[in-house]
Amino acid sequence: MLTAALQLLLACYVSRAEVLKGWGNNEAQCYTTRPQNARVVARAGGAAGVLVLSAQFHEDGLACLNPGADNSTRYWSSARLISRNKAAFGYESTPMKFEARVKVPNELGAWPAFWLLPNTHREDCLACGDFGDGWCSSGEVDILEARNRDGLFRSTVHYGGLPDQSWLDCHQATADFNASAAVPYWNRVSAVMGNESIAFYVNDTLVHTVNQTQWYTGGANKTKDPAAPFNRPFYMLLNLAVGGNFPAAATGGNMITDTRRAPYRFMVDWVRVYSWRPTTAGGRRRRSRRFL
Numbered sequence: 001m002l003t004a005a006l007q008l009l010l011a012c013y014v015s016r017a018e019v020l021k022g023w024g025n026n027e028a029q030c031y032t033t034r035p036q037n038a039r040v041v042a043r044a045g046g047a048a049g050v051l052v053l054s055a056q057f058h059e060d061g062l063a064c065l066n067p068g069a070d071n072s073t074r075y076w077s078s079a080r081l082i083s084r085n086k087a088a089f090g091y092e093s094t095p096m097k098f099e100a101r102v103k104v105p106n107e108l109g110a111w112p113a114f115w116l117l118p119n120t121h122r123e124d125c126l127a128c129g130d131f132g133d134g135w136c137s138s139g140e141v142d143i144l145e146a147r148n149r150d151g152l153f154r155s156t157v158h159y160g161g162l163p164d165q166s167w168l169d170c171h172q173a174t175a176d177f178n179a180s181a182a183v184p185y186w187n188r189v190s191a192v193m194g195n196e197s198i199a200f201y202v203n204d205t206l207v208h209t210v211n212q213t214q215w216y217t218g219g220a221n222k223t224k225d226p227a228a229p230f231n232r233p234f235y236m237l238l239n240l241a242v243g244g245n246f247p248a249a250a251t252g253g254n255m256i257t258d259t260r261r262a263p264y265r266f267m268v269d270w271v272r273v274y275s276w277r278p279t280t281a282g283g284r285r286r287r288s289r290r291f292l
């Protein structure tokens with residue numbers, strides 16, 4: 001059951017820096033609130049009560065609203081759900097575990113993602129936070145990104161930024177997990193966010209750990225606030241982009257899609273957030289909240 005914790009993002013997006021503050025990534029889709037693009041269905045992929053994000057191809061184009069800039073015609077529509085100001089979590093004396101059970105599309109140009117951004121009350125900025133006016137100085141955690149038909153699950157911590165120019169001098173710690181044999185099936189992807197480290201898992205297999213000593217923010221003094229920016233509340237995003245820099249980088253710089261195979265589907269069985277108690281054996285859940 002989809003709860004109010006996840007909210008459909010109303011705007012459609014194109015790659016205009018004025019609107020997106022650099023968040024366009026040259027993606028091809030227009031995000032909508034249409035049920036064709038995001039809905040909960042009784043059964044999908046062999047599971048009950050599944051959120052399906054669906055990227056549709058529009059042969060004749062779709063007028064995409066782009067507040068504050070020119071409207072434009074897009075040939076793909078899709079959806080991005082965000083929990084900003086509805087469900088945001090961060091380190092609170094114990095690490096937090098964010099987990100989703102998903103089936104990713106195995107399609108050219110598909111870019112499904114389950115990720116975290118710093119919570120903010122600002123409506124005009126997806127990535128503003130305590131440490132800067134825009135990406136990346138308040139951090140970003142990508143629990144899952146996949147592209148094309150690569151069969152790889154990528155997880156990344158983005159950090160850095162300059163004190164007055166949050167978008168400069170950004171760095172990342174990233175790893176790919178080869179999930180190719182598992183792509184047709186349900187996989188649990190998660191991140192355990194602590195103030196000493198952030199660890200990523202597929203099912204319960206550790207993919208990589210990013211140590212607190214590795215990250216910093218240009219917006220704070222590392223000596224005074226060593227875990228910043230990842231000791232603040234983060235909200236969740238689930239989206240299915242089409243095209244854009246990430247899939248194109250794997251196909252010679254050009255977006256390649258297969259419109260005959262549209263719609264592309266990204267299925268989400270559930271999303272859960274746990275308060276996590278580390279143990280020598282790895283950890284166990286203390287309290288949990290279920291969002292889907």
Ligand SMILES: *[C@@H]1O[C@H](CO)[C@@H](O)[C@H](O)[C@H]1NC(C)=O
Pocket residue numbers: 065066069070071
């Ligand atoms: C974009 O479309 C909307 C809705 O049709 C309209 O209100 C707005 O004026 C348009 N913006 C531009 C810049 O044309």
Ligand SMILES: *[C@@H]1O[C@H](CO)[C@@H](O)[C@H](O)[C@H]1NC(C)=O
Pocket residue numbers: 093094195196212226227
């Ligand atoms: C993490 O939090 C614990 C207390 O909850 C504190 O003792 C420790 O110094 C913190 N570590 C960092 C790097 O902030």
Ligand SMILES: *[C@@H]1O[C@H](CO)[C@@H](O)[C@H](O)[C@H]1NC(C)=O
Pocket residue numbers: 151152178179180181
């Ligand atoms: C992933 O593993 C499969 C075998 O399971 C292999 O064929 C494929 O080349 C690997 N992909 C990468 C990018 O290493």
Ligand SMILES: *[C@@H]1O[C@H](CO)[C@@H](O)[C@H](O)[C@H]1NC(C)=O
Pocket residue numbers: 179181182185186187188202203
């Ligand atoms: C994760 O577990 C599911 C079974 O619950 C399995 O189908 C899938 O292949 C597993 N993923 C990986 C990467 O092993």
Ligand SMILES: *[C@@H]1O[C@H](CO)[C@@H](O)[C@H](O)[C@H]1NC(C)=O
Pocket residue numbers: 196197211212213
């Ligand atoms: C992080 O790295 C430091 C320095 O190498 C090490 O002492 C510490 O144990 C590491 N912490 C974690 C959680 O891996």
Ligand SMILES: *[C@@H]1O[C@H](CO)[C@@H](O)[C@H](O)[C@H]1NC(C)=O
Pocket residue numbers: 221222223224
């Ligand atoms: C960061 O804080 C430490 C401890 O208060 C201080 O010694 C250092 O000068 C500060 N660094 C900067 C760049 O302000």
